[in-house]
Amino acid sequence: MLNFAIIGFGGLGKVHFRNLKEVMKVEKDINLVAICDVEESAFTSQVQMNISTENAHLDVSKYKFYKDAEEMFDKEQLDFVITALPTYLHAPIAIMAMERGIHVFSEKPMAVNEEQAQAMLDASKKNNVKLLIGQCIRYFPSYNAVKKLVETEEYGKVRFANFVRWSMLPRWSWQNWFVDEKKSGGVVLDLHVHDLDYISHVFGKPKSVYTKSSRNSVDHDTIATLFNYDGMVVTASSTWGMQLKYPFTAEFTVAFERATVELKRDKLMIYTETEARELEAPHEEFGLPSDDGYVNEMIDFIECIKNDTVSKINPPEASKLTVDIAYAEKQSAVEGREVEIL
Numbered sequence: 001m002l003n004f005a006i007i008g009f010g011g012l013g014k015v016h017f018r019n020l021k022e023v024m025k026v027e028k029d030i031n032l033v034a035i036c037d038v039e040e041s042a043f044t045s046q047v048q049m050n051i052s053t054e055n056a057h058l059d060v061s062k063y064k065f066y067k068d069a070e071e072m073f074d075k076e077q078l079d080f081v082i083t084a085l086p087t088y089l090h091a092p093i094a095i096m097a098m099e100r101g102i103h104v105f106s107e108k109p110m111a112v113n114e115e116q117a118q119a120m121l122d123a124s125k126k127n128n129v130k131l132l133i134g135q136c137i138r139y140f141p142s143y144n145a146v147k148k149l150v151e152t153e154e155y156g157k158v159r160f161a162n163f164v165r166w167s168m169l170p171r172w173s174w175q176n177w178f179v180d181e182k183k184s185g186g187v188v189l190d191l192h193v194h195d196l197d198y199i200s201h202v203f204g205k206p207k208s209v210y211t212k213s214s215r216n217s218v219d220h221d222t223i224a225t226l227f228n229y230d231g232m233v234v235t236a237s238s239t240w241g242m243q244l245k246y247p248f249t250a251e252f253t254v255a256f257e258r259a260t261v262e263l264k265r266d267k268l269m270i271y272t273e274t275e276a277r278e279l280e281a282p283h284e285e286f287g288l289p290s291d292d293g294y295v296n297e298m299i300d301f302i303e304c305i306k307n308d309t310v311s312k313i314n315p316p317e318a319s320k321l322t323v324d325i326a327y328a329e330k331q332s333a334v335e336g337r338e339v340e341i342l
């Protein structure tokens, strides 16, 4: 039996808690022991986020509560933790856990800067524990469908790809940490990081990036990046500038030589010279059972612990590269020039 705790019980901590039912259909030998959050109110309050509308009461009465992670580590025998903390706390709490031999699933982005991301990687290696970052897009079937077509070249090579991720300003967060760029990394590290991570997952490391940014309500809350690859045009845009009532939007268009695949309003379509049809996403492409990326990533993490392996889908080195590229994009936006990815 693997004993675990959730640290950070705000928006995403509650998403992971809700998903445990699905995760445990596959991973039957895991046991949630405790939940940790600095705010006592987090155990009873609900959070209305951009990605989740479910607002049902959560029954947490079976679990121990802690307000301090270190105290919980001292008192409980934990095999792993799921952390969903404000981004600037990812590294310190993950490293504290790993130093005690506890495996860590830590939400995206890996860390608020490159140094902290490197320190997390080092701690995982030094202590021989698993570290998996919640870059969940790698686990969603619709995105995997495109990855498969890129690899097989069934419809030829990619000519261009465009990704969008548009949201309202995240106003639900604890102490409003999202809107402080030093704490969240701003829209590049928080929102756009999903597409950026997927782009490097599918197309490899870009040679360089060129980013423009503008201000709506906070600095650089709207960005667009041109990723430099040979033979294709890859772009992505993200904003926190949408109105409260504008639906959260995460979409893409990938144009191959003989087909275009598009995710729009949660519908995955393929268009060729002769047909326009819905494309079936390969749910079990990687032996992962769910159409929910959050469930799949957790199963992948637990399998890595049980089999003493590193995830083939989402190794922590890839998450570190994603943070590096995000910083190159920020540098490009500030300096108004193309920045090479070394």
Ligand SMILES: NC(=O)c1ccc[n+]([C@@H]2O[C@H](COP(=O)([O-])OP(=O)(O)OC[C@H]3O[C@@H](n4cnc5c(N)ncnc54)[C@H](O)[C@@H]3O)[C@@H](O)[C@H]2O)c1
Pocket (backbone or CB within 6 Å): 007, 008, 009, 010, 011, 012, 013, 036, 037, 038, 039, 042, 047, 049, 051, 067, 068, 069, 084, 085, 086, 087, 089, 107, 108, 109, 134, 136, 172, 173, 174, 175, 190
């Ligand atoms: N994968 C995704 O799709 C996705 C979506 C949203 C957020 N996230 C990530 O999840 C993380 C959390 O985001 P959120 O929206 O849940 O934020 P949030 O502000 O709603 O929740 C953070 C929680 O951490 C608690 N906390 C703060 N300091 C703590 C400490 N020292 N110890 C224990 N608890 C502490 C807060 O009280 C709060 O309940 C962020 O890194 C964010 O980037 C991921």
